[in-house]
Amino acid sequence: MASSKRILEVSNLQTRFLTDNGVVKAVDGVSFHIDQGETLAVVGESGSGKSVTSLSIMRLLEAPHGRIAGGSVLFEGADLVQKTEREMRRVRGNDISMIFQEPMTSLNPVYTVGAQIAESIRIHQHKSHQEAMKRAVEMLDLVGISEPARRANTYPHQMSGGMRQRVMIAIALSCNPKLLIADEPTTALDVTIQAQILELMQQLQREIGMSILFITHDLGVVAEIADRVVVMYAGRAVEEGSVLDIFARPRMPYTAGLMNSIPRIDRAAARQERLQAIVGNVPSPFSLPQGCSFHPRCGFMQDRCTAAVPPLDDSGGGHMVRCIRWDELDLRQQRRSA
Ligand SMILES: Nc1ncnc2c1ncn2[C@@H]1O[C@H](COP(=O)(O)OP(=O)(O)OP(=O)(O)O)[C@@H](O)[C@H]1O
Ligand SMILES: [Mg+2]
Structure with missing residues (x-):
């Protein structure tokens, strides 16, 4: 409530x-x-x-x-x-995170999606690289991406639009925003x-x-x-x-x-x-x-x-x-x- x-x-x-x-x-x-x-x-x-x-x-x-x-x-x-x-950079993706209407513009084309989710987890949840990668795979699974361990190693352009949107959602949720x-x-x-x-959003909301x-x-x-x-x-x-x-x-x-x-x-x-x-x-x-x-x-x-x-x-x-x-x-x- x-x-x-x-x-x-x-x-x-x-x-x-x-x-x-x-x-x-x-x-x-x-x-x-x-x-x-x-x-x-x-x-x-x-x-x-x-x-x-x-x-x-x-x-x-x-x-x-x-x-x-x-x-x-x-x-x-x-x-x-x-x-x-500078202050806003601390707020964004930490206290407040956003899922954008246009997902493609906010993923970095040169890193794998797993690395991008893990980076967000590492920064915001102070986890080790290994723990963050494990959590990134779990997040991909949570947002409904099949074979998450394999998908974590792919690049944004190798995914469909719907899948990229789910990656964006995983990133936004991974830092446990307020x-x-x-x-x-x-x-x-x-x-x-x-x-x-x-x-998934409602579950996080409850948690x-x-x-x-x-x-x-x-x-x-x-x-x-x-x-x-x-x-x-x-x-x-x-x-x-x-x-x-x-x-x-x-x-x-x-x-x-x-x-x-x-x-x-x-x-x-x-x-x-x-x-x-x-x-x-x-x-x-x-x-x-x-x-x-x-x-x-x-x-x-x-x-x-x-x-x-x-x-x-x-x-x-x-x-x-x-x-x-x-x-x-x-x-x-x-x-x-x-
Ligand atoms: N960068 C911009 N430069 C000029 N006008 C803009 C810019 N971005 C938005 N607008 C204008 O601001 C108004 C509100 O746009 P906004 O994108 O917030 O609409 P929206 O409610 O999100 O619509 P949609 O449902 O299509 O996403 C519109 O008239 C739009 O043309
Ligand atoms: Mg809009």
């Missing part, structure tokens, strides 16, 4: 990119927290700012174009935004392996009290592993609540739309598709709509929705909603009819 110790507190995070076409406010005032042992899922369509949020926490934005323009990221009470690069940030970690994997990996920030477009996975959910749209959090609140009582029309995009069993093959069941597209970051960013796609839009960005209101019990009409809408109706 989640204890109440706050491990991460993100407040009013603002992340910008300077591009040839202007400034992109990829993350515009996002706040959330994660307690020890808790799993927070971040969901939203492509381009909503999920990856940039996680890269900001890890301070892995590409300078000078990408930068944190405001806000704070308290990890165990210390602000990561204020830390030097916080694991997983950015769509299982999207490329088949359903059986995906279930295995989720189980070491790890917290997880889980980014995904798969609401089935959210229901399975998350305690709480943050829904993002166009760089902002638009709804936040417990899994139960979000699934049973979505209060923002956007969230209700996402729920409609959950594939039914007869559409199981569509499970891996991106979320896009809502009419229209995510707005261009260069020309966000006035007022509520979602209003051009919203079936409940009124003139007043275009006046100002709605505040993120507490609709009761910490169920946060960014919609000025949340208390007058019956979104269950919309869910049934879709």
Whole structure:
């Protein structure tokens, strides 16, 4: 069970990119927290700012174009935004580890995968070379790679994409992080392996009290592993609540739309598709709509929705909603009819 110790507190995070076409406010005032042992899922369509949020926490934005323009990221009470690069290197892969959306970019092509996992174990768990190699093989086995002892001696390019992703997961988990940030970690994997990996994460969570920030477009996975959910749209959090609140009582029309995009069993093959069941597209970051960013796609839009960005209101019990009409809408109706 989640204890109440706050491990991460993100407040009013603002992340910008300077591009040839202007400034992109990829993350515009996002706040959330994660307690020890808790799993927070971040969901939203492509381009909503999920990856940039996680890269900001890890301070892995590409300078000078990408930068944190405001806000704070308290990890165990210390602000990561204020830390030097050297201090951040100690945090990364030690206290916080991350599984990236693009696995190939983060494995070193010139070392065997076994050596790369062992190196991470050796550094973070102070084990001997031999012990670390043994543990690396165990980790490969844990993430579902067959013939782990042999595979440990292969190089990243000799593996399939799915296998490389599992190696990345093994590396991220091998240092027993306090916080694991997983950015769509299982999207490329088949359903059986995906279930295995989720189980492995949850097992580690029980064993070491790890917290997880889980980014995904798969609401089935959210229901399975998350305690709480943050829904993002166009760089902002638009709804936040417990899994139960979000699934049973979505209060923002956007969230209700996402729920409609959950594939039914007869559409199981569509499970891996991106979320896009809502009419229209995510707005261009260069020309966000006035007022509520979602209003051009919203079936409940009124003139007043275009006046100002709605505040993120507490609709009761910490169920946060960014919609000025949340208390007058019956979104269950919309869910049934879709
Ligand atoms: N390096 C960059 N330079 C300029 N803009 C960027 C950069 N990285 C991200 N963005 C922009 O920031 C916004 C948020 O992107 P982000 O990658 O966080 O989306 P996402 O929610 O992770 O989407 P997906 O589900 O496709 O992974 C998008 O508008 C994107 O185009
Ligand atoms: Mg992403």
